[in-house]
Amino acid sequence: MAQLQKSIEKRNALVKATIHLVNNNGFHATPMSKIAKMANVSPATIYLYFDNKQDLVNKVYIEVKAAFTAYAFKNYNTDIPVAEGFEIIWKRIADFKLKEVQEAMFLAQCDNTPMIDEASRQEGLKHLQPLLDLWERGKQEGIIKPLSPYLLYAYSINPLSFLMVMQQRGVFQLNQDYLEDAYQAAWDSIKK
Amino acid sequence: MAQLQKSIEKRNALVKATIHLVNNNGFHATPMSKIAKMANVSPATIYLYFDNKQDLVNKVYIEVKAAFTAYAFKNYNTDIPVAEGFEIIWKRIADFKLKEVQEAMFLAQCDNTPMIDEASRQEGLKHLQPLLDLWERGKQEGIIKPLSPYLLYAYSINPLSFLMVMQQRGVFQLNQDYLEDAYQAAWDSIKK
């Protein structure tokens, strides 16, 4: 078990290193050797845990995406009314993007790049279902505009990614007041 | 002049090839040799027009960004009332993203990646001023929420990029009806 523990730690170190390096340099300027060095393992060791570089990035993507959605839906359950539920989820997502900056930045880069293969992208999408269900409920209750989930997502969730990137680039500071403004804009864009 | 003409055509072919290949494969999987081949020139010829790969991508970015904003503000002038002006600009932007898909996709990738250097990013930003001025006017007239331009952009303009990417991936079709919905959501999110 101590052995297993060490393995898990090594894998985690690799995931962390990948996120960090890809964030700062992009996929193309992140050699496997650097990832290995940062994770304090041999390059060869990476291949004990992942098939190849593409597989590494795919798996990291899926795991980070899973962590992201787990975080997002932590305090939500289907008994909560639509408006309140949306606010809960939205604010958890905002929270994640502000606190887990590295992970969130990584997702943003993956989502706008041909860096991740289609299968992994689909896989990452699965976990978003509760939000889609919430929206469906909202539409039926006449609270939310009868729009495609893609539109709802584009206007109520995705802007947070843009704001996070701007914050990360240092041109914009997303403090508590702004956050409330952002939430209002999100809600205004999809509420009926 | 025939010589000059041929030079311009060659340069254009290089720009087009760069956009196309970076869109499909990403920066890292787009070797100079492929760009050259697609533009029907020798690899060495690229270096007559651009300093190096980074310079090539930077310049393509700036030029596409300039073309994009020129398109966006084509029918707009400062005499037009705020609400109408915003609609004009917004719809031109949407138009661009639907018609000049390659260019628009290229911009989206550049804007979410450490692929472009900071100076070029700033350069590309300059041309957006008319939109910022419009918003300022709207705020003073009490028509638009008194928010940071970053927030206004995040909610009213940036979602189009997301939708375009989704459309490009084939998971969502942004037809005329949806477009009107999208415009309404954009306007709802920033109007007072």
Add this chain to the structure above:
Amino acid sequence: MAQLQKSIEKRNALVKATIHLVNNNGFHATPMSKIAKMANVSPATIYLYFDNKQDLVNKVYIEVKAAFTAYAFKNYNTDIPVAEGFEIIWKRIADFKLKEVQEAMFLAQCDNTPMIDEASRQEGLKHLQPLLDLWERGKQEGIIKPLSPYLLYAYSINPLSFLMVMQQRGVFQLNQDYLEDAYQAAWDSIKK
């Protein structure tokens, strides 16, 4: 230790190949790929042992220079009288140039070319100190002309390089008789 042994052998093979190829073709006509081929390694392997081509040549230079001076001063110590000491050193140097032709030719090319960087040149110079000390002693004893070491070197040591190059080009044969003549000329030029 078998591994270490193999590494050392590989490095040595690279050094030997560099000397040989630079001698025959000059620095500029010696691609890394040829060095690799001659040393029976992959081009990439060179970069495990040296930072780049310049570093490779610098390091080879320093090492050969060190071997040269070690050889030169092998039988000499500071107890030996000046005239005798000079003869010992001079003949060892001549010996080296006649026996270790490849190494000696390599040094000659490096010393007359902007091929080696200044730092490495300085590094290579250090080991010559015993000869400078001998000359100093000779001057104090009134045996050797009170000249700058550069002059002494130019007239008593450097001519050997010229003669070696001529011999290598096949236009001149430096046999035992000639060697004695050469020694006499060297000594005549610096003795008081």
Add this chain to the structure above:
Amino acid sequence: MAQLQKSIEKRNALVKATIHLVNNNGFHATPMSKIAKMANVSPATIYLYFDNKQDLVNKVYIEVKAAFTAYAFKNYNTDIPVAEGFEIIWKRIADFKLKEVQEAMFLAQCDNTPMIDEASRQEGLKHLQPLLDLWERGKQEGIIKPLSPYLLYAYSINPLSFLMVMQQRGVFQLNQDYLEDAYQAAWDSIKK
């Protein structure tokens, strides 16, 4: 004739540029394009005057060598006694190396490098005949040691090249006093 004049000037500019650039960067780091730029002509123009890069360097070598020997033997004729004649020639050579530094450095680099082809080397050697004749006369008169001209050259002439290189590297200053010392050493090494 004005046309011819311009051609000659262009050729001269090319020769000068070659000398200068090869001196500072070495043969391998001197692209034809740089030579062209420094001579204010198009790269293609070089090929109107020279067959290729090798031919360019060969011809420059031969011409500089010819200029060098012309300079060396300017004030000498066969009526002058041996000792006096040698001094005249030696001092003219020294003069050349101190005044025409660029040309002299270029020769030094060519003479110690596989940069010039054998034929051109032979060609350059021809002009040295008067010195060889002088030595022959000296030997017959019993004034000069009965040594191979290679040895005589190595000890009495070649050291000047070494000293010039050192001077050029800034580690040694060859002023008037040193020059007299150097001459004495040269003469001592070959006089009977």
Add this chain to the structure above:
DNA sequence: CATGAATGAGAGTTCATTCAT
């Protein structure tokens, strides 16, 4: 499990040379 050493393939870039004008 883990590794450091090794590498083939291919990246970006340069350059001697040519050719239409």
Add this chain to the structure above:
DNA sequence: CATGAATGAACTCTCATTCAT
């Protein structure tokens, strides 16, 4: 004569991946 534009070939160097240990 002279050229700027163009290029194929070759350069240095990197990197994802493998393998003997």
